[in-house]
Amino acid sequence: MIFITNGKIRDDGRKFDEIRPLKIEAGVLERADGSAYLEVGGNKILVAVYGPRESYIRRLLRPNTGVIRCRYNMAPFSVGDRKRPGPDRRSTEISKITAEALRPSLMLEGFPRSMVDVFIEIIEAEGGTRCAGITAASVALADAGVPMKDLVVACAAGKFNDEIVLDLSEKEDKEGQADLPVAMMPRSEEITLLQSDGDLTSDEFEKALDLAMEGCKQVNKVQVEALKSKYSKNIGELDS
Amino acid sequence: MNIIPEITRESITYLINNDQREDGRSFDEYRDIVIEPGIISKAEGSARVKIGKTQVIVGIKPQLGEPFPDTPNVGVLMTNGEMLPMADPSFEPGPPSEASVELARVVDRGIRESEMVDLEKLCIAPGKKVWMLFIDLHIIDFDGNLFDTATLAVLSALKNTKIPVAKMEGDEVVIDEENTMDLPIRNETAMCTFVKIGDKMILDPALSEESILEARLSIGITKSGGICAMQKGGDASLTKENILDAVKIAYSKVPDLLKKVESA
Numbered sequence: 001m002i003f004i005t006n007g008k009i010r011d012d013g014r015k016f017d018e019i020r021p022l023k024i025e026a027g028v029l030e031r032a033d034g035s036a037y038l039e040v041g042g043n044k045i046l047v048a049v050y051g052p053r054e055s056y057i058r059r060l061l062r063p064n065t066g067v068i069r070c071r072y073n074m075a076p077f078s079v080g081d082r083k084r085p086g087p088d089r090r091s092t093e094i095s096k097i098t099a100e101a102l103r104p105s106l107m108l109e110g111f112p113r114s115m116v117d118v119f120i121e122i123i124e125a126e127g128g129t130r131c132a133g134i135t136a137a138s139v140a141l142a143d144a145g146v147p148m149k150d151l152v153v154a155c156a157a158g159k160f161n162d163e164i165v166l167d168l169s170e171k172e173d174k175e176g177q178a179d180l181p182v183a184m185m186p187r188s189e190e191i192t193l194l195q196s197d198g199d200l201t202s203d204e205f206e207k208a209l210d211l212a213m214e215g216c217k218q219v220n221k222v223q224v225e226a227l228k229s230k231y232s233k234n235i236g237e238l239d240s
Numbered sequence: 241m242n243i244i245p246e247i248t249r250e251s252i253t254y255l256i257n258n259d260q261r262e263d264g265r266s267f268d269e270y271r272d273i274v275i276e277p278g279i280i281s282k283a284e285g286s287a288r289v290k291i292g293k294t295q296v297i298v299g300i301k302p303q304l305g306e307p308f309p310d311t312p313n314v315g316v317l318m319t320n321g322e323m324l325p326m327a328d329p330s331f332e333p334g335p336p337s338e339a340s341v342e343l344a345r346v347v348d349r350g351i352r353e354s355e356m357v358d359l360e361k362l363c364i365a366p367g368k369k370v371w372m373l374f375i376d377l378h379i380i381d382f383d384g385n386l387f388d389t390a391t392l393a394v395l396s397a398l399k400n401t402k403i404p405v406a407k408m409e410g411d412e413v414v415i416d417e418e419n420t421m422d423l424p425i426r427n428e429t430a431m432c433t434f435v436k437i438g439d440k441m442i443l444d445p446a447l448s449e450e451s452i453l454e455a456r457l458s459i460g461i462t463k464s465g466g467i468c469a470m471q472k473g474g475d476a477s478l479t480k481e482n483i484l485d486a487v488k489i490a491y492s493k494v495p496d497l498l499k500k501v502e503s504a
Contacts, residue, residue: 029381030293031328042281046380048326071325071333076376077283077299085322085376087333119326121380123297124280 010160012041012169019155019167019215024136024226026143032119034144036226038136041169042126044078047136049144052114060115066108067115070099072133074122094130095120101134101154101183101193107147116146127170131156131181134193139223143230151223152192154183155215157208159200164207166215180205182212186220189213249452256437262448268489270444273497275392275504277400285401285423287504289393292446293383295327298375298393302403304413305372307363315362316372319348321379321390328382344377346471347390350429350460351375354468357398358424365408373401373423384447387458387471388497391431396501398423428463430497432490436478441486443493457486461494 009015020041029035032048039045055061060069072094076082087095098120108116118141120133131154138152158168160176173179178198184191191213200208255261265271271292280286285300307314321344325331336344351357362371375397377390402420406413435445435453442449450456454476460469467487472478 029295029326030383031381032326035326044280046326048380050325050329053329073324073333075280075297075299075378076320076374077280077286077301080282082301082303082374082376085320117325119324121324121326121378123378124282126282 010165011171016163016165017211017214019218020169022219022222024139024222026139026226026230032140032144034140034142034146036136036139036143038132038139040128040132040167042124043122043129043132044124045129045132045136046121046123047133047140048119049116049137049140049146050119051116051144052108052111052146053117055113055115057115061113064109064112066106066111066113068099068103068106068108068118069115070095070102070118070120070137072098072120072122072130074125074129078122078125094133097193097195098130098134098137102137102141102152104190104192105138105148105150105152105185106141107149110147116141125170127168127173128156128181130154131183134183135219135223139226142227150185150187151220152183152185153216153220153223154181154193155212155219156181157212157215159198159204159208164204164211166211178204178208180208180212182209182216184213184216186217244451248448252448252452253438256440256442261442263446267440268443268493270493271446273392273500275396275501277396277504284403285397287393287396287400289389289396291385291389291392291444293381294385294389295381296386296389296393297378297380298390298397299378300397300401301374301376302371303374304364304369304406307367307370312367313360313363315359315370317348317352317357317359317375318372319344319351319375319377319394321347321377323379323382327379331382340379342471342473343386343390346387346458346469347377347394347431348375349471350391350431350469351394351398354427354429354460354462354466356395356425356427356429356462358426361424364406364413369406369408369413371403371406382447384445384450385433387433388431388444391429391460392497392501395428395430395498396504399425399501428498428501429460429468430494430501431458431460431469432486432493433458434486434489436474436476436482441482441489443489457483459487459490461490463498
């Protein structure tokens with residue numbers, strides 16, 4: 001670690017550079033071509049991937065490459081006050097940036113006129129759902145066997161009580177001073193998503209970015225384990 | 241719309257005509273049922289139910305609202321179904337399809353007509369304030385028989401629903417965040433769905449069976465032994481014998497289903 005641990009403890013008992021307890025499982029749905037389930041803190045997220053399949057939406061069709069389409073959706077019961085079902089401006093934006101965060105990792109040139117659908121369902125939300133959605137979506141894409149250069153992994157850093165902290169909880173997100181979601185491909189450290197809101201100095205920004213990337217690497221290990229454990233299980237079944 | 245190869249249709253029909261099913265079940269046998277109540281801590285009531293590989297998550301959220309003018313002292317129940325595009329390659333995002341509207345309405349009917357929830361107890365101030373219960377069905381994996389899966393999930397979710405205690409002080413509704421009350425449940429209900437293939441009625445259709453169905457019949461039965469809901473679907477007809485057979489089987493199955501929810 002490049003940070004000096006200052007020993008300060010956050011509301012939920014974590015250190016500033018500690019992510020919430022994280023669990024990822026690959027291949028949880030029967031019908032989808034690929035799927036993943038992710039829990040981080042109080043978030044519960046399901047992702048399904050279909051495709052590459054023939055693009056039945058003409059305006060999305062590209063004669064030279066496949067395209068990715070995302071749908072980020074929050075369940076009405078996932079939050080404190082019931083959310084009206086269906087897309088709103090926030091989920092529309094998140095759907096778009098999620099597709100753009102995942103696209104660089106995918107080798108869709110071999111699938112002209114096709115489409116990959118990624119459905120992200122927030123079953124329960126507790127801060128940081130867009131990052132968790134991207135992380136889970138990449139595992140689901142790998143589970144679907146979509147050719148990719150690397151996984152995409154996302155993690156947010158932010159500012160709470162004047163401290164730069166990793167992986168904001170719901171409370172830290174709501175009451176905090178800044179939020180900086182980052183997605184990257186860990187092997188090349190290429191960043192595929194970067195957003196920021198709130199108030200950060202340039203030093204703080206750099207610190208937060210470094211911290212978020214460090215968080216991404218931690219999360220990536222769990223992604224890899226999830227895929228390994230699914231596919232080593234399958235190999236075990238073949239042997240027996 | 242899923243296209244079923246003719247050969248699949250023929251093989252399933254052949255099996256059924258010979259008293260067999262693809263997955264080895266008998267005609268009146270459910271697939272494995274898994275019920276997990278209370279999986280969403282932010283929802284006041286919730287459950288995940290799997291029948292075979294079909295998976296439904298139900299969340300229940302109460303909201304304060306006004307009663308309908310013709311029933312001023314009764315709470316409001318609303319069921320909404322989302323057949324999520326993640327659940328099946330043919331499900332599309334967007335406004336609810338006919339199938340999802342039918343699903344929500346049939347599940348709603350089972351609950352409403354069985355008078356499972358004592359809606360009068362959800363009234364806070366007659367004509368002014370009542371609790372509205374929003375029941376949201378989330379279909380996440382579709383492998384046949386959504387009606388029974390969703391109804392079981394709703395029952396399980398209602399049974400663990402806790403709503404805040406609210407009372408009127410003057411003209412204001414005061415919600416006591418500290419104290420919650422269980423939902424007043426006075427009857428329970430479960431649903432059994434059959435499809436007709438060849439001349440046989442088959443309980444709990446798997447997706448492959450559902451996709452070649454000639455007709456479909458769902459029957460809601462209460463704990464106290466009443467039939468509270470029925471819905472026929474599909475392009476073909478049912479005979480009276482078909483229906484009576486199905487009802488008889490449903491009566492023998494519902495106690496087991498209710499027991500499964502009870503012990504989950």
